[in-house]
Amino acid sequence: xxxxxxxxxxxxxxxxxxxxxxxxxxxxxxxxxxxxxxxxxxxxxxxxxxxxxxxxxxxxxxxxxxxxxxxxxxxxxxxxxxxxxxxxxxxxxxxxxxxxxxxxxxxxxxxxxxxxxxxxxxxxxxxxxxxxxxxxxxxxxxxxxxxxxxxxxxxxxxxxxxxxxxxxxxxxxxxxxxxxxxxxxxxxxxxxxxxxxxxxxxxxxxxxxxxxxxxxxxxxxxxxxxxxxxxxxxxxxxxxxxxxxxxxxxxxxxxxxxxxxxxxxxxxxxxxxxxxxxxxxxxxx
Ligand SMILES: O=C(O)CCC(=O)C(=O)O
Ligand SMILES: [Fe+2]
Numbered sequence: 001x002x003x004x005x006x007x008x009x010x011x012x013x014x015x016x017x018x019x020x021x022x023x024x025x026x027x028x029x030x031x032x033x034x035x036x037x038x039x040x041x042x043x044x045x046x047x048x049x050x051x052x053x054x055x056x057x058x059x060x061x062x063x064x065x066x067x068x069x070x071x072x073x074x075x076x077x078x079x080x081x082x083x084x085x086x087x088x089x090x091x092x093x094x095x096x097x098x099x100x101x102x103x104x105x106x107x108x109x110x111x112x113x114x115x116x117x118x119x120x121x122x123x124x125x126x127x128x129x130x131x132x133x134x135x136x137x138x139x140x141x142x143x144x145x146x147x148x149x150x151x152x153x154x155x156x157x158x159x160x161x162x163x164x165x166x167x168x169x170x171x172x173x174x175x176x177x178x179x180x181x182x183x184x185x186x187x188x189x190x191x192x193x194x195x196x197x198x199x200x201x202x203x204x205x206x207x208x209x210x211x212x213x214x215x216x217x218x219x220x221x222x223x224x225x226x227x228x229x230x231x232x233x234x235x236x237x238x239x240x241x242x243x244x245x246x247x248x249x250x251x252x253x254x255x256x257x258x259x260x261x262x263x264x265x266x267x268x269x270x271x272x273x274x275x276x277x278x279x280x281x282x283x284x285x
Contacts, residue, residue: 006198006206006207007173007206007211008211009211009212010211010212011213012212012214013037013038013172013212014035014038015037015039016040017039017040017041018040018114018115018116019041023115023116026039030223030225031158031247031249032249034175034226034227036222036224036225037222037223038223039114039116039223040219040221041219042221043219046111046162047109048109049219052164053164053239054083054165054237057075057140057239058075058076058079059076062076062077063076064102064103066078066094066097068093068094069092078092078094078140081142082142084142085144085145086143086144089144090142090143090144090145091141091145092145093139093145093234094138094139094140094141095137095139095147095148096137097138097139098137099136099138099241102138114162114221117221117245120245121246122134122157122245134243134245135244137241139238139242140238141234141238142234143234143235143236144233144234146232146233147232147233149191149231150171150173150190150191150229150230150231151191151231152189152226152227152229153189153224153244154257155254155257155261156227156253156254156256157246157254158223158224158225158226158245158249158250159222159223159224159230159244160221160222160224160242160243160244160245161221161241161242162220162221162242163216163217163238163240164239165237166218166234166235166239167234167236167238168215168216168232168234169214169216169233170214170216170222171213171230171231171232172211172212172229172230173212173228173229173230174210174211174227174229175226175228177210179205180209182205182206193206195231216232225249225250226249226250226254227250
């Protein structure tokens, strides 16, 4: 069965060992070119690469708090469900879990970030924001689990997805496929397409989208460049860690989005303040 019928999905993503390609060629041919690639051997220095699997996390970190599908849970209980997950009866998918919520000793096991994620200007102290903008997230799920939407990452950041255990299948469409994937609103980074069951009557142009479909295996890092539409499903019990990034390749689009989001936040704050002022106004006569 294919992940998605209709569009042309080639399994032709490039794969390179980090030592073989080296940072200069990687940066020129993939990062600056905004071209997806899978890098092997980028995070062999992580203790997590040797130690982590679902049984290890269940046994060693069973009391860690997680929120799955809106409800608070303990990691150990959740992983029991993942181990019993099947394609027909999938366990819920823990996705975008902020690693900063877990103890420093756990975070140390996925540190430092691979060189293929650098330079990452979100890590800079000089960035005009009071708190760090990098966000490292964890994803844990079993067969049948899928990421909820086809999207590109918010604020036009790049995504780097490090696969620690299990197998995932991704689809990805280039930024210029926007008109084929029907964003929810003009300018939205979320598509209306249900990738596993596309409604071609409502979204006929989706048949014309050209993209990639490929699998991600343990030890591999997937680079999803800014603006690339993508989503994933799990084929074998899976642990992934991600970080988002900004560098010369996406600085302009990132900063445009960042500036607009700050402006909109200021505008709604000002509107709320003005409304409060009007409500509290009592005529003197
Ligand atoms: O591996 C996945 O589930 C996809 C994650 C993703 O695209 C995201 O968090 O933005
Ligand atoms: Fe994403």
